[in-house]
Amino acid sequence: MSLIEVKDLSISFGAVRAVRNLSFSLEPGRALGIVGESGSGKSASAYALLGLHRGTGAEVSGSVRVAGVDVREADDAELRSLRGAKAAMVFQDPLSSLDPYYAVGDQIAQVYRVHRRVSRRAARARAVEVLDRVRIPDAARRARSRPHEFSGGMRQRALIAMALACEPQLLIADEPTTALDVTVQAQILDLLHQLRQETGMGLVLVTHDVGVAAESVDDVLVMRAGRAVERGPVGAVLAAPAESYTRALLAAVPRIDGAAAPARPGPADAGEPLVEAVDVHQVFGRRSAATKAVDGVTLGVRRGETLGIVGESGSGKTTLGRMLVGLLEPSAGRVVRRGRVQMVFQDPHSSLNPRRSIGESVADPLRAAGRLDEGAIRARVGELLAQVGLEADQYDRYPHEFSGGQRQRVGIARALAADPDLIVCDEAVSALDVTTQAQVTELLGRLQRELGLALVFIAHDLAVVRQVSDRVAVMRAGRVVEEGPVDEVYARPQDPYTRQLLAAVPALDPGQAARRRSLRAELTTV
């Protein structure tokens, strides 16, 4: 019997038909990757596997069987026994997927006790065990920490630990690595790989990143606009895609080791930097609780130039970006700005006002400038939305009606609306599938050529950074450990940390991925 059997699944949110006639199946122990552009219905399909659309406004039709349970017909109790015990899910957004009020270990223990009749103590012990299994250091102690005391990567691992608690036959992971830097991403993917080998569970990995899929799955399902476009063994599909869309998707994947980016025009003027930071520091909290988020950084960005910033999670990238645009006053040092600045925010959740339509948010800078009349504003917003691959008539829709990637694009449109001289893009394309990503980076490139726009491009995806940047700065623990022209740094990394980062980048070729995995193991054990 198959672990998953989906037939003719369709999901619609009111007038929006997110998934249409999707059918696929998964055998026990196998791994399926669902890839596709942002907004193509990947998350919606994954939710349907556990019946999570129940009670929401979504309408679901077709048949879904998971681990022998007919998800659409099952009653509440039956469904509950499926959820977590036989099939567990790791959500797209690790930052908000844990309850802030309870200790991580207790949350795992709680889930365990829902499915196993064991004592509280036994459940806690089990929580420590699985936390240890996902390599949370000092698991017994950290089980008592609350989520906010965990870094992003640790939280993601805690969620996986929760999924593992009841030893499910199936793990559904929705973009488990999106918000993570490459080193952590690699750790998580390696972990999933290992677990699968050890427990023999099935895996559904939802991702927009073909590279991630290539590293971790047996089969791949390519989705687009709610439909399955192509499916087959991962090696075959990636090596010889049958569909034009899949080909386009693969072609758009930026490569770290491929041909160098097309020759970029040099900075428009070599004069004074547009924005300049001189020995800036940022300290959060006071005395014993103080965190040095940025610790003495000096850098400048010229007109028409792109500065890439990479570095591990928590290294101070966002904080630096906020200081550059003036949202944060440096605790020490100074920032000089000689033009209009904008920012694309890292968290697509909080960067859009949930109570205002996205069109209104994009129109904000236009209205603030006060030069255009109502009609012209609407027209201009429509134009901007189209430029980032959204529809002009989505003006009146609200943020929650968009997928993660779509929201990120709204943020970019808003930054562009202000007609800035410099944009700080904080993980601006991290949740975008490669095609959309390519489209957006191309747009930014064009604006840079035409208007002399300067960019600060913060990302964990080294390949994208390489593609768009002139120079790159590598940050660690609030300091810039290495800075230089992008080819220079990628080709001849000086700092050991930079080397570690480069080794963590996922590869498209499954064979190469395996080689890298062992290489990483060496690097980390050394």
Place this chain on the structure above:
Amino acid sequence: MAEALFTEVTASGDAAEGAGAVAAAPAPGGRPFWRRLRARRSALVAGGVVAFLVLIALAAPLLTAVEGQDPTTYHPDLVDSATGGVPLGSFGGASADHWLGVEPLTGRDLFARVVYGARVSLGVALAATVLQVLLGVAIGLAAGLGNRFVDQALSRVTDVVVALPVMVVALGALAVVPAGFPRPVLIAVIIGLVGWAGTSKIVRAQTLALKSLDHVAAARLSGWGRWQVARRELLPALAAPVITYAVLLFPGNIVVEAALSFLGVGIKPPTPSWGQMLSDADTWYQAAPTYLLIPALLLFVTVLALTVLGEGVRTALDPRAESRLRVGTGRKQETRHDAEKEAGA
């Protein structure tokens, strides 16, 4: 390359259909808030009730003219003087002349007093609530947005206001303000001045939570001034808790007005108010139940209607509420959901 791909994708027929997946529902008529509010039947009914009460208050002279009574004329002949002034006849002396009967002791027409009382009670409570909300929002916002010193200072001032007995304030105010000053206005101002602390605390807490969100930062980068940012990004989000709380303040204010009457510093007679009626009627529950029940019932209806309306407005203000409400009761089966849809179609 990427650009080519993009054009290809959008040009293909498949993609055009795919666009349907992300296309918005056809542009709705009217502003979304009103559309969402209209969609909630309970809110409409409640709104109707509130409008009706307001109408009664506004049309008080007209209504009493129709009845042929006024709220101040004594009818000593309609009460039984020997047994403490109980209205003669059943149902508190209700008759064709006196639709709701008469007040014990005085024989004044109860209907007239109730409709005129609506003017004062609703008016005072509304004015007081508006004042409380305005002050509370202004001070809460200032505390939430200001620097540490401003925040500390305003928070302590809030504490002082919470701790200040309303009696002391009322007595002081009554002594200072000239006797000719309209009393309902004065009472509304007093209640407003001592009762904004709750709102300001809520607003401050919310502001602190909200101001760290990126969309507020984005609005600042858009070039708005401080006030504009507050108005566009903070106030809409504050509206929900503030409305929830204001709906609670409103009946509270009616009761405070009653308590002030009870303490002798309230609305001046012979002006009727519901609060005053309630505080006069408390001992009459057995001898003349309608005297107590009518204002109590009206007050209850007002509160209920306002609560439901407030809930409706609050939800309608929040574009996510539709899915949010259902989330709470996530027990409905998808299949049943479909079946219902079909049955309804």
Place this chain on the structure above:
Amino acid sequence: MTGFLIRRAGGAVFVLFALSVVVYAAFYVVPGDVAQIACGPRCSPAQVAQVSAQLKLDDPLYVRYAHFLQALFTGQDFSTGTGVLHCPAPCLGLSYQSDQQVTGLILAKLPATASLVVGASLLWVVLGVGTGLLSVWRRGRPTERILTWITLAGMATPVFVIGLLLIIVLVTALQVLPFPDYVPFTDDPEQWAWNLLLPWVSLALVSAAPYARMTRASMLETLAEDHVRTFRAYGVPERTLVGRHALRGALAPVIALGALDIGSMFGGALLTESLFGIPGVGRELVDAVRTVDLPVVVGLVLVTGFFVVLAGALADVFHALADRRVVLA
């Protein structure tokens, strides 16, 4: 934490100081001749003047305020006619009307009010939060409807009406409860609770509705959050989601509201106190205001102000403990 406590203590001093100034200022305008009231309406002007001198009412208000502050730190001596009455250091003075030490007077009244407020607040929080919880978990069921209506009706009815109706029903008609008659906890805890039950219920009924509404609103907010979806996806039953996760999220606003209520109730439970004859500070305050008994008013306002500040600070600490993301500022 220590810094927080120090700042809060400083804030409290400021609040209390401001309160006493406001009250002194109010007594410039509040009508009522203290000496005449203390002496009685038929006192001759000469006698009133004597009383006025005896109470030191002839000094300008700021001088009296200075004396008040001094007495607070150094204590004060008063003449009883035959001897001297020493009022030790935190001396709030003597009542103009009854010649009692204000400190003692307040200490005598405080336990009753504390009993009333603490008991009632427990009850109203349980009732309010419970109703709010049910209104989310059992939306539309009869129990929920009834409870919601009861709390709303409670809010719409003055406490003197509710209390009286409860007396009629529970005491006079059904005879299940005694007429409330305050018994100090130290005398007989059981009788204490039994007698306070009715006041507690009355006060709880009129105060519960805001908690129900706030709980409901924040629970709905929390239930829509991502982490609740996580637990739903792990088969955690709805009951646990509502009762454990959503409720926990609703705690902060409820605590904040509670602090506000409990603090202000210490000065404001007067209607309940007078209806049930509970010898508490609320009634004392109204009497003191009526008789323009400045030392008693100042003393009571300071004590109630202290509770307001205390409740506010406790709420902040609880909030920070419950939600570690909050930094005490």
Place this chain on the structure above:
Amino acid sequence: GPQESKGGSAGAAGTPHKGGTLTVLNSSPQEDFDPARLYTSGGGNIPSLVFRTLTTRNREDGAAGAKVVPDLATDLGTPSKNATVWTYTLKKGLKYEDGSPITSADIKYGIERSFAAELSGGAPYLRDWLIGGADYEGPYKDKKGLDSIETPDERTIVFHLNKPEGEFPFLATQTQTTPVPQKKDKGTKYEQHPLSSGPYKVVKNEGDGERLVLARNTHWSAATDEERKAYPDRIDVRSGLDSAVINQRLSASRGADAAAVTTDTNLGPAELAKVSGDKDLAARVGTGHFGYTNYIAFNPKVKPFDNPKVRQAISYAVDRSSVVNAAGGSSLAEAATTFLPNQKSFGYTPYDHFPAGKNGNAAKAKELLKEAGYAKGLTVTLTHSNAKDFATSPEIATALQEALKKAGITVRLQGLEDNDYSETVHSVKSEPGFFLSGWGADWPSGGPFFAPIFDGRQIVKSGYNFNSAQLDDSSVNKEIDAINKLTDLGAAAQRWGALDKKVGEQALTVPLFHPVYKRLYGESVKNIVISDWTGVLDVSQVAVK
């Protein structure tokens, strides 16, 4: 005429026995328990169980209860020929609760300490009447004592007055004549445990008089005290209760409440309505008449009330039945046309100079207004208090407003908070022209009832003034002096009545009503006595067994 005061039928039945605990449910606490600070005769019900005085009120129902009788003294006092010197002799064997003897020096000291500013609150008469009283500042400041009180021996006390006062025996009922031994005086702290001379002593006084427990004073001897019956063994006073709750408890009469009375809470109109519908309850209601008049006061110094026609017009326009209704109905108020209460002891002489009938005579009022030059009507302001007392309160004011409307007089209401009201209407400087007022007797006689309101020499320029019309008429003043000389109280009463009738012609006040007290008591309460002096049930007579 007045209805008879009477206890309810239920309690009157059955012979009273000693024993048991009497519960008293009150709304106001007994804040003052110092004999120097109490105002009314005997200090009211509860203090009168602890404090004996030279004379006291006769503990009998109705009019007989308005008589003054000896208490500590052997008789009502021996006046000198012109009634300026009064001599009293104490009974033999009088003792305090500690067994020590009561002496005349203690009574002198008790009176003296009531002059101390620390112990203010008593009635003004001793200060006004005793020679040197006006300047005496009490024994704490002025150790010499008051020369006008002599104690030639332990059982004799002599008072020297500055003018003839035939009503001195009434004054001697006040608690200032309670003996206080100088050695036991603790100044303002004395009230915490005052030394008892009566049948009960204070064993518990909590919350400034909120909770009092009285137990038998074993040194009290019934043989020396004809007035106090002292049936119960204990008296438990609980105050600070809401009046509605007190009446609820008394009507339920459960447990200890069956043996409960109240000394300060009347049945309100709403409760009366309920009680009168229930036979059992109605039988447990005591009715009393206290000498009190509620009236409209004019200040003729303020226009247009300087014009007697205007005052008369208003007198005619008044609708007494709606006023009586507003005061609680005919069971709780009796319409009044005379200033003096409708009781014989006050010298009640019926008159109605401006007959308004039951519902007012608007026609006559209009006519008078026309004569006064207000043909087109008149607008006046009526000042009242906002207290919920059914006396000077808003209900009464609005009733008048409505009645005067019919006569073409527009009344604007000025409701003042309690303190503000007292200060405003009792100060010559701020006194309004037209306000609600009331006056009660310090003792049941015309003297203290009539003189403070109409005696020109009692106008107080700074301080509380009760002569609201500010009448200073030498013929009135002379007659007052003449009556004060009379030691024959019956003859005096007659002349007070005549004087009232004469002054009434000036329409300086419009008498509205005399209140009637109705009070519930518990099921097992016996021996209800309600005198016209207090109008309320006398706790010293009550039995619970």
